[in-house]
Amino acid sequence: MEGTANSNADRYAKLMEGSWWTQFRRGSNPWMARYVYGLMFLITNLLAWAVRDYGTSTEMERLKGCHGGKDCVGTEGVLRVSLGCFTFYFTMFLSTAGTSKLHEARESWHSGWWSAKLFLMIALMVLAFFVPSAAIQLYGEIAHFGAGVFLLIQLLSIISFIKWLNDYCQSEKYADRCHIHVMLLATTAYVVCMLGIILMYIWYAPEPSCLLNIFFITWTLVLLQLMTSVSLHEKVNAGFLTPGFMGLYVVFLCWSAIRSEPPEERCIKEAEAATKGLWLNIISFIVAVIAIVIATFSTGIDSKCFQFRKDETQAEDDLPYGFGFFHLVFATGAMYFAMLLIGWSAHNDMKRWTIDVGWTSTWVRIVNEWLAVCVYIWTLVAPIISKSRQTTPA
Structure with missing residues (x-):
């Protein structure tokens, strides 16, 4: 058994020395496999979009037996592609x-x-188009839960990375070397956060009547201050870097939430009056699709942040990432991209080249923002609470 492990280790060492094409061509290689799965996921995203925007032909309507009209065909098409993708990755x-x-x-x-x-x-993609419409609607309801699981996994992965980066920079080995870099990164993060908040006030709250947007933006500013205060508390002492990076994530979620509001909203109309054009929608859509794939890919290979014991040494024949977790993230990601393309509702009238638009999408983003802050603060406070309980005499 030991000889087999050594021979495999030697084989993978030789594989890693070659070019990316050589690594892929020579067969079994987990390092290259993850990129292939990511490419397959990207193609599936594009297929779901094509079915939604251009798959409303009479042939597809007859094939699916959809009785809800044109919009129902597009929505069900997305859910069917998502079902095929989910089934594949869940099987994996x-x-x-x-x-x-x-x-x-x-x-x-x-x-x-x-x-x-x-x-x-x-085969799974084709079979999904023969599933009864009632089953597809049921899958659409289940996909809400799966998409929520994906967002939670992504959130934990982001927080884990930010904390790892902070611990790395504050370690005894790199503290002196990274001090200037940490200050520059933290300062830049806070400047970008404040700039983003100011621009959101200008673009999405041009009038006092835009009360909801004003509330979203102001509350984001309050949450940024709250994270900074907790992080700088003498018992926590986490520094400026982690709340700064979390602030970037929170401001981005707030911006995404407001951008997801229906285009009929007066405040959104005024904000987009100067940037109206199909080309902007196309660019935003392409960036959003690429972001979905990157988020799914990066979260999928970050299985170590969910290990209970992180002090275990890595053996040469250990996996570079958890295969099961990797595919589970992609399976929930399949549900997530379906929710984005249909606006988290099977009854949304999604226009071409749009993604994640609707009031449901807005509130999903806002709740995700608030949950991110709660989880981050809990990761700072939980060790202190646990330590105080251990030191308290019975």
Whole structure:
């Protein structure tokens, strides 16, 4: 067994020395496999968009048996593509969960057999278009929960990365070397946060009557101050870097929430009057799709932030990332992109080249923002509470 592990380690070491094409061409390679899965996920996103915006032909309507009219066809088309994608990645999750070593047979299934997996994915996509409409509507309801799970996993991954970066910069080995860099990064983060808040006031709250937008933006400013105060508390002493980076994430979520408001809103209309044009919608849509894929990919390979024991040493034949977790994130990501394309509601009238628009989308973003702040503050306070309980005499 030890000889097999050593031979596999040598094989992967040789693989990593070659070019990316050589690594992929030579077969089973978990490092290159994750990019292939990401590319497949991107193609699925584009397919779902094409079905929504251009898949309202008579043939597709007859194939699906959709009785809700044109918009129903587009929405159901997205859900059907999402169902096929979810089924594929969930199947991969079931078949690779628990894999721990590079020499296991399931590693070859994850990193190779691309012809079989491509056929499987296409077959699942086609079969999804023959599923009864009632089952698709049920999947749409379940997808709300799956998309929420994806957002939660993504949130924990982002917070874990920010805390890791802060701990890395504050470690004894790099504290002196990174001091200036930390100050520059933290200062830049706060400047960008304040600039973003000011611009949101100018663009999305031009009049006192835009009360909801004013509330969203002002509350974001309050949350930024709250995170900074907790982080700088003498018992926490987490510095400026983590609340600064979390502030960037929170401001981005607030901006995304306001941007998701229906275009009929007067405040949004005035904000977009100067930037009206199809080309802007197309660019925003492309950026949003790429962001979905990158977020899913980066979260999927970050399985270590969900380990309960992080002090375990890494063996040479250990997996570079958790295969099961990787596919689970992509499975929930399939539900997430469906929710974005239909505006979190099967009854939304989504226009072409739009994504994540509607009041449901707005409130999902806002709740995600508030939850992010709560989770971040809890990660700062929880160790102190736990330590105080341990030191308190019974």
